[in-house]
Amino acid sequence: MESRAPSDLDAYRTILGDEEIDSVRRLAAPLRGALVQHVNSTAVGGGVAEILGRLVPMMRDVGIDAHWDVMAGDARFFAVTKAIHNALHGVPEEITPSMVRTFEEVGAANLGLVRRDADFAVIHDPQPLALVSARANGRARWLWRCHIDLSDADPRVWALLRDYVEHFDAALFHLPDYAQALSIPQFIIMPAIDPFSAKNEELPEEEIQRVLEGFGIDPLRPIVLQVSRFDRLTDPLGVVRAYRLVRAWHDCQLVLAGGSASDDPEGERVLAEVREAAGSDPDIHVLALPPDAHRVINALQRGATVIVQKSLREGFGLVVTEAMWKGKPVVGGAVGGIRRQIIQDTTGFLVHSVEGTAFRIRQLLTNPGLAHRLGEQARRYVRGSFLLPSYLKQWILALLAARHGGRGVSYLEIP
Numbered sequence: 316m317e318s319r320a321p322s323d324l325d326a327y328r329t330i331l332g333d334e335e336i337d338s339v340r341r342l343a344a345p346l347r348g349a350l351v352q353h354v355n356s357t358a359v360g361g362g363v364a365e366i367l368g369r370l371v372p373m374m375r376d377v378g379i380d381a382h383w384d385v386m387a388g389d390a391r392f393f394a395v396t397k398a399i400h401n402a403l404h405g406v407p408e409e410i411t412p413s414m415v416r417t418f419e420e421v422g423a424a425n426l427g428l429v430r431r432d433a434d435f436a437v438i439h440d441p442q443p444l445a446l447v448s449a450r451a452n453g454r455a456r457w458l459w460r461c462h463i464d465l466s467d468a469d470p471r472v473w474a475l476l477r478d479y480v481e482h483f484d485a486a487l488f489h490l491p492d493y494a495q496a497l498s499i500p501q502f503i504i505m506p507a508i509d510p511f512s513a514k515n516e517e518l519p520e521e522e523i524q525r526v527l528e529g530f531g532i533d534p535l536r537p538i539v540l541q542v543s544r545f546d547r548l549t550d551p552l553g554v555v556r557a558y559r560l561v562r563a564w565h566d567c568q569l570v571l572a573g574g575s576a577s578d579d580p581e582g583e584r585v586l587a588e589v590r591e592a593a594g595s596d597p598d599i600h601v602l603a604l605p606p607d608a609h610r611v612i613n614a615l616q617r618g619a620t621v622i623v624q625k626s627l628r629e630g631f632g633l634v635v636t637e638a639m640w641k642g643k644p645v646v647g648g649a650v651g652g653i654r655r656q657i658i659q660d661t662t663g664f665l666v667h668s669v670e671g672t673a674f675r676i677r678q679l680l681t682n683p684g685l686a687h688r689l690g691e692q693a694r695r696y697v698r699g700s701f702l703l704p705s706y707l708k709q710w711i712l713a714l715l716a717a718r719h720g721g722r723g724v725s726y727l728e729i730p
């Protein structure tokens with residue numbers, strides 16, 4: 316049975332110290348009793364659901380009346396929003412008038428979800444954007460939280476969404492690179508992980524061994540791991556190609572572990588492509604995991620020798636943060652939020668190609684001392700920048716800023 320991460324902020328004193336935790340509680344005092352409604356498109360699967368599952372209880376602990384609701388949508392709607400998602404990442408997609416109508420109709424069907432008594436309505440990502448048409452029915456300040464890298468967005472698709480976004484009081488992005496030319500204030504908040512969650516807590520060595528052996532993975536041979544949704548933007552096929560280059564030099568295993576989410580209709584197709592690419596190679600393990608396999612993912616990451624995240628696009632990449640917290644050397648695509656986490660040659664390696672990925676994996680497998688040093692420095696960096704109490708602190712600042720108005724782009728990262 317999975318352990319429950321604490322909802323009490325004071326539990327984090329052992330990691331971050333009294334001064335940091337006390338400062339969060341003091342900062343939250345003006346928001347005590349404020350009703351904050353978060354809305355997204357899926358309850359399980361993906362980083363947004365994981366973040367909300369931890370952020371909402373933590374908000375409640377500091378006196379904010381936080382709630383999390385999930386909009387309803389059918390397969391047709393999620394096919395449309397997946398195309399929008401891809402287009403916002405720069406992938407060519409044709410968004411037809413009928414697709415726009417589907418987007419609008421499903422949004423209208425979910426308007427009853429919006430709470431009229433909310434002080435703040437926080438809409439996550441494009442799927443629930445159309446809910447902003449309900450703002451006239453209440454008093455809330457409306458915030459759009461975008462978890463997507465918009466730096467190369469298709470201008471036609473972004474123009475469609477911008478009409479919705481500018482009806483909000485503020486927009487929140489992971490990085491300054493993602494901010495847009497908007498008439499509303501924009502806040503920069505980088506996400507974080509919970510060190511006490513089932514995916515990140517310490518595990519006994521025997522559990523790690525049991526999980527590895529249960530999947531037929533040899534714990535005595537080097538393991539190269541990528542954990543991600545089976546999505547073309549995370550490039551699992553590129554990881555397979557990189558592994559095959561490494562395998563010519565090193566006796567190692569590749570593990571591709573991931574799952575799907577209810578708002579991602581492409582996952583099964585990509586999974587089938589990955590299995591076909593793996594073929595009959597007994598050292599390539601393709602694991603389709605359920606959304607709640609958090610301790611399994613934790614064990615896989617702790618058992619890995621090198622962790623890869625070869626994304627072609629990435630909003631932030633909390634899976635990189637998770638790996639770094641576990642003291643693992645990470646080889647990541649030089650895109651999106653991965654660039655903010657991996658400091659080249661200090662907390663990991665950034666790569667631009669299959670060949671570059673293979674080179675860095677070989678370097679780490681050949682030099683365990685280097686791998687250990689990068690992993691230790693990565694863990695220290697996550698501790699200072701990407702843990703849940705710091706994220707909560709940034710959210711409190713964003714809510715206060717939205718309440719009192721603002722302008723331009725404000726960076727809410729806590730040094």
